[in-house]
Amino acid sequence: MAVIKKFKAVKISQNHLLGIQDLSFSEISHILDEAKTFIKLNRSSSKKTDVLRGKTQINLFFEPSTRTQSSFELAGKRLGADVMSMNIVNSAIKKGETLIDTAMTLNAMHPDVIVVRHQDSGAPNLLSQKVNCSVINAGDGRREHPTQALLDALTIINRKGKVEGLKIAICGDILHSRVARSNIYLMNMLGAEINVVAPKTLLPHSVERLGVNVFTDMKRGLDNCDIIMMLRLQNERMQGSFLPSAREYYEYFGLTPDKMVMAKKNALIMHPGPMNRGVEIDTNLADDINKSVIREQVELGVAVRMACLKIYCKKT
Ligand code: ASP
Numbered sequence: 196m197a198v199i200k201k202f203k204a205v206k207i208s209q210n211h212l213l214g215i216q217d218l219s220f221s222e223i224s225h226i227l228d229e230a231k232t233f234i235k236l237n238r239s240s241s242k243k244t245d246v247l248r249g250k251t252q253i254n255l256f257f258e259p260s261t262r263t264q265s266s267f268e269l270a271g272k273r274l275g276a277d278v279m280s281m282n283i284v285n286s287a288i289k290k291g292e293t294l295i296d297t298a299m300t301l302n303a304m305h306p307d308v309i310v311v312r313h314q315d316s317g318a319p320n321l322l323s324q325k326v327n328c329s330v331i332n333a334g335d336g337r338r339e340h341p342t343q344a345l346l347d348a349l350t351i352i353n354r355k356g357k358v359e360g361l362k363i364a365i366c367g368d369i370l371h372s373r374v375a376r377s378n379i380y381l382m383n384m385l386g387a388e389i390n391v392v393a394p395k396t397l398l399p400h401s402v403e404r405l406g407v408n409v410f411t412d413m414k415r416g417l418d419n420c421d422i423i424m425m426l427r428l429q430n431e432r433m434q435g436s437f438l439p440s441a442r443e444y445y446e447y448f449g450l451t452p453d454k455m456v457m458a459k460k461n462a463l464i465m466h467p468g469p470m471n472r473g474v475e476i477d478t479n480l481a482d483d484i485n486k487s488v489i490r491e492q493v494e495l496g497v498a499v500r501m502a503c504l505k506i507y508c509k510k511t
Pocket of ligand 1: 334340373374426427467468469
């Protein structure tokens with residue numbers, strides 16, 4: 196069964212997956228449909244296919260990552276690709292130079308796809324202009340994290356049947372979050388109503404232009420919502436002080452049972468991870484198997500990345 200709608204012979208127009216903003220509705224539908232076929236495979240005892248046999252995937256993570264990097268690595272291996280993960284987080288080489296030099300070096304080894312995470316917004320776009328293979332963005336600065344938004348959509352569809360018509364609250368550090376940006380683009384395109392909830396200091400200028408309702412009062416922002424997406428405070432992207440204290444932040448913007456009651460009874464809690472328990476989310480709510488789908492997000496993340504690798508790797 197199709198996840199959204201069945202589109203015949205969908206063509207992905209780009210060679211690279213750089214952001215949700217570059218995708219059409221039918222391309223998103225195609226990726227999610229493809230991902231759905233991998234959920235079953237990943238739950239079976241034999242998880243391997245040979246769709247990407249003979250292909251080479253390089254993971255290039257300039258920022259720390261647990262979920263995304265391991266998820267892309269497993270995804271490539273389950274598709275039969277040769278996967279190499281370079282860990283360059285602590286490299287002392289200069290930015291900019293590093294990226295282009297590294298790109299040219301790797302390009303000479305004939306990879307079929309490079310999965311890149313970088314602290315600078317736009318770095319994957321730059322890389323895509325320098326290499327002959329496909330580039331998949333695994334998170335760039337505060338700009339986009341397309342596979343995170345796609346796996347979030349798949350998780351919602353898996354639980355609620357659709358995204359269209361749902362009310363989704365995205366709460367926390369919207370200003371520095373690429374997850375928030377990609378999800379705002381994607382969920383809007385899929386027909387959800389979006390509330391963003393944050394202190395004024397953590398809201399981007401004119402954020403309402405992205406097609407969202409803006410709240411600085413969490414209880415009002417959660418009112419009647421179907422989905423609550425919590426975000427981590429991106430301290431590594433903050434220069435200066437954005438908040439009085441973590442304790443006060445938790446008091447006003449942490450997801451706690453007294454705020455959760457404002458949402459619908461069957462509302463789901465999501466978080467891209469890593470979580471800071473007691474800062475943006477109550478620890479019991481994070482682990483509540485009747486409300487939290489945080490582990491399911493991780494599970495479906497592998498399926499989404501398999502779909503993206505299959506689609507984009509095949510294009511080169
Ligand atoms: N893992 C997500 C990201 O890379 C969210 C986070 O780090 O808070 O953007």
